[in-house]
Amino acid sequence: HLPNPETSSSLPTPPDSKSDPPPASPDKLQPNNENPATPPSEKIPRDSPQNTPKALASNPPPPILAVPTLNLEEPIETPPVAIRPAEQSMNGSTPQVASTSTSTSRNESTPDVKSGGLNPTSQSTPSLSQPPTAPKTSSLMPPPPPPISRLQPNPQPRPSGGLAPPRVSSSPRTPLSSAASARLAPSGSTGLSTSTLAPTPLSLKKNSSSKRVILEPGYSPLDWAALAGNPKNQLRGVGLPPGLLRVTPSMLKTQNGRKGRDAWTSYQGKVYNISPYLPYHPGGKGELLRGAGKDSGKLFQEIHPWVNWDGILGECMVGILVSENDVQAENALDAMD
């Protein structure tokens, strides 16, 4: 910090101050500060009295000298300076609690100035208001304003000054949020659209390898539904005892659709009469008869597990499949004969 104020004090002196008395330097500092604040003022000082010409001579050096002072501080302090204002607000609440808690953030700042720890920490914020107020304190104070002014000169018109602060704090936040939202929106929409389109290709594949047959007129699924919806049609078969039969595997085997017998099949422990459904089966009579007299569970699941068996053949249920030693099943079989 010492070299900086010295350089700042020497800055006004070199060219112009040599001709002018040094005592005026404190007063000059203020006009100098005012002048750099208004760079276009160079024309004005020429017209103005001695004070103004001094300012003219001092004007060129201060901006030049102010730049090096800023450079010296910036490499070391500039990064913390930008961070400090935010940290200071944090420290404002934390310091009262305990010094130990802020050990990490203070490690860099504390070694520089302990006595002025409060001042330097507050420098950045107060510096903005203080530069016009006090010259002596300004020795420490000038450093903070130059970085700001330095940022301003480039953007002074407006762009950089407004851009610089947002770049540090707000700019990264906004792009991230916007980018994140933008990324999320397209990805989500595309995923949903593709998922909705997925089913169609599957249906196309099924049609390509379809073994469906052309059903005779009057044997559409709707016709079957109308037929099964009427219990009077006795889809279980004619001459059967009331209630569910106990069917053994041997009994099932005899019901193969030959010799005037209805075709039965079992599925998940239940026995169905599939003869009424033969002309309605989309896969053809031959395919359906592959399960006649035995269990069709395996074939059914291999070909069309999505088909609701009971929803179609519920009215065709003859009974339940039982073990071969079931006496009641034999009696039922005798009753059928």
Ligand code: HEM
């Ligand atoms: C041994 C038993 C069975 C065999 C071997 C069989 C075979 C087939 C075959 C090859 C198809 C044509 C599939 C395609 O589109 O390429 C089919 C379709 C169909 N079968 Fe079966 N089937 C059997 C039992 C049944 C039963 C018991 C029912 C009714 C409960 C049934 C209802 C259907 C239906 C609704 C379709 C049309 C499915 C669709 O197009 O999505 N099948 N079956």
